[in-house]
Amino acid sequence: MTAFLVFAALLALVGLWVVLTTNSFIRARNKVDESWSGIDVQLKRRHDLVPNLVDTVKGYAAHESATLAAVTQARTAAMNAGTGPERRAAEAQLTGALAGIQVVAEDYPELRASESFRALQSELSELEDQIQAARRIYNSNVNSYNTRIQLFPNSVVAGKGHIARELFQLDSPAERGVPAVAF
Amino acid sequence: MGPANANVGRSDHFRATLRRPGVITALVLVPSLALLLGAAYGGTTGALAAPLASFALIVAGAWYVADRIAEKAFWKATAASIGFESFTDLGELQMTTPLLHAGDRRFFRHELKGPLGESGLLAKLAHYRYDTRNEDKDGKDTWTQHRFTICAIELEAGMGLFPGVYLRARRGLLALGRHDWLRGRGLREVELESTDFNDAYDLRVSEEQDDGRLRELFDPKTIIWLAEHPLCPQFEFRAGFLTVYVPGYLEDLGRVVWLLEAAERLAGRVQTEITEAVA
Numbered sequence: 001m002t003a004f005l006v007f008a009a010l011l012a013l014v015g016l017w018v019v020l021t022t023n024s025f026i027r028a029r030n031k032v033d034e035s036w037s038g039i040d041v042q043l044k045r046r047h048d049l050v051p052n053l054v055d056t057v058k059g060y061a062a063h064e065s066a067t068l069a070a071v072t073q074a075r076t077a078a079m080n081a082g083t084g085p086e087r088r089a090a091e092a093q094l095t096g097a098l099a100g101i102q103v104v105a106e107d108y109p110e111l112r113a114s115e116s117f118r119a120l121q122s123e124l125s126e127l128e129d130q131i132q133a134a135r136r137i138y139n140s141n142v143n144s145y146n147t148r149i150q151l152f153p154n155s156v157v158a159g160k161g162h163i164a165r166e167l168f169q170l171d172s173p174a175e176r177g178v179p180a181v182a183f
Numbered sequence: 184m185g186p187a188n189a190n191v192g193r194s195d196h197f198r199a200t201l202r203r204p205g206v207i208t209a210l211v212l213v214p215s216l217a218l219l220l221g222a223a224y225g226g227t228t229g230a231l232a233a234p235l236a237s238f239a240l241i242v243a244g245a246w247y248v249a250d251r252i253a254e255k256a257f258w259k260a261t262a263a264s265i266g267f268e269s270f271t272d273l274g275e276l277q278m279t280t281p282l283l284h285a286g287d288r289r290f291f292r293h294e295l296k297g298p299l300g301e302s303g304l305l306a307k308l309a310h311y312r313y314d315t316r317n318e319d320k321d322g323k324d325t326w327t328q329h330r331f332t333i334c335a336i337e338l339e340a341g342m343g344l345f346p347g348v349y350l351r352a353r354r355g356l357l358a359l360g361r362h363d364w365l366r367g368r369g370l371r372e373v374e375l376e377s378t379d380f381n382d383a384y385d386l387r388v389s390e391e392q393d394d395g396r397l398r399e400l401f402d403p404k405t406i407i408w409l410a411e412h413p414l415c416p417q418f419e420f421r422a423g424f425l426t427v428y429v430p431g432y433l434e435d436l437g438r439v440v441w442l443l444e445a446a447e448r449l450a451g452r453v454q455t456e457i458t459e460a461v462a
Contacts, residue, residue: 028378031376031377031378031381034376035376035377037376038376038403042403129404130402130403130404131403133402133403133404133406133407134403136403136407137376137377137379137380137403137406137407140377140378140379141376141377141378144378144379
């Protein structure tokens with residue numbers, strides 16, 4: 001009888017642990033999803049900013065139609081991209097295209113001096129900072145979730161129901177590379 | 184350049200205090216008198232113990248005085264270096280956020296006020312302590328002290344946007360049995376999207392707080408900044424008053440400046456939200 005009670009108590013403890021662990025996985029996964037929507041909000045704000053930026057640049061640098069078309073195309077692609085790798089690639093492309101606008105602006109002093117361009121640039125810069133921060137939050141949540149489901153014995157409970165998430169990298173591989181330093 | 188913290192110069196002040204004629208006289212006369220009285224009333228033991236005890240008391244008193252002088256010198260230098268001045272009107276401070284009228288009695292020390300960086304706001308900085316009364320087994324009052332360093336800023340225009348926001352470092356199991364000045368205020372707990380932030384902080388808001396506006400206040404940059412800040416700044420915003428605080432008394436210039444910078448950044452966030460709401 002005692003052995004049975006001990007066994008039942010152990011079983012109840014294991015059951016409780018499974019429930020608590022599963023709940024903690026779900027909480028962590030929800031945080032990952034929530035932080036993804038945080039990135040999404042910032043990216044959408046960036047999408048909304050692009051037409052104004054393109055219009056402003058067009059007013060001063062109409063000859064740079066190729067750069068502006070690339071930005072518009074990248075924006076459309078980013079807005080239509082689904083999720084996962086496709087989205088990451090499209091957003092990275094938009095980041096690159098927007099960097100092209102900064103390069104163009106260097107050749108047009110009037111554009112650089114324009115108040116609306118400077119305001120848009122400042123807004124874009126703030127948005128980029130917010131995107132970086134949102135991305136760090138997301139990646140930190142993903143790390144926390146992945147660690148939680150991969151650690152033993154949690155991995156036994158996680159099984160196939162909880163799959164490790166991928167980190168979100170927005171910058172292009174070229175930007176991530178080590179910068180060349182010339183002496 | 185003043186002392187970097189409240190402990191710097193204490194030994195010098197101690198030596199200077201001991202060299203004062205009054206203290207030297209006391210160090211000679213009081214133990215001598217104690218020797219006579221101890222011998223008269225306590226025999227050999229009294230003759231030994233009384234002078235030693237009186238000597239120790241005078242030295243401890245000199246140490247206490249030196250400590251207070253060093254502390255005063257530090258705060259005077261701190262006020263000068265951050266562009267603040269001392270003030271005594273505490274009325275406004277005591278009626279603002281829940282922390283500042285917590286407990287059964289409250290004390291402020293080293294009150295300073297001045298401009299908060301480039302924000303154009305006025306900040307009030309102080310060491311703040313509130314005490315809670317408890318009863319011991321014999322029914323006698325005992326007091327538990329709770330110490331903070333606070334920076335209070337008035338942001339009246341934010342009153343409508345943020346009826347009550349309370350950000351506190353998560354206290355975990357240590358909170359059990361500790362006084363909670365927010366208990367019973369009908370606040371609801373809010374979790375933000377960052378696991379690190381939620382591990383570090385406990386965010387509560389009043390029932391009528393608009394969640395959208397709250398998320399705007401805690402934008403990703405602010406969340407990251409708060410979650411990684413070594414000082415773990417906490418704040419309360421209620422009735423148009425922002426109180427940024429850290430537990431314990433800060434007694435070095437670096438941390439005081441850190442607290443002021445944190446207060447400036449948080450006040451800046453509220454100001455930005457006010458500007459956006461108006462626009």
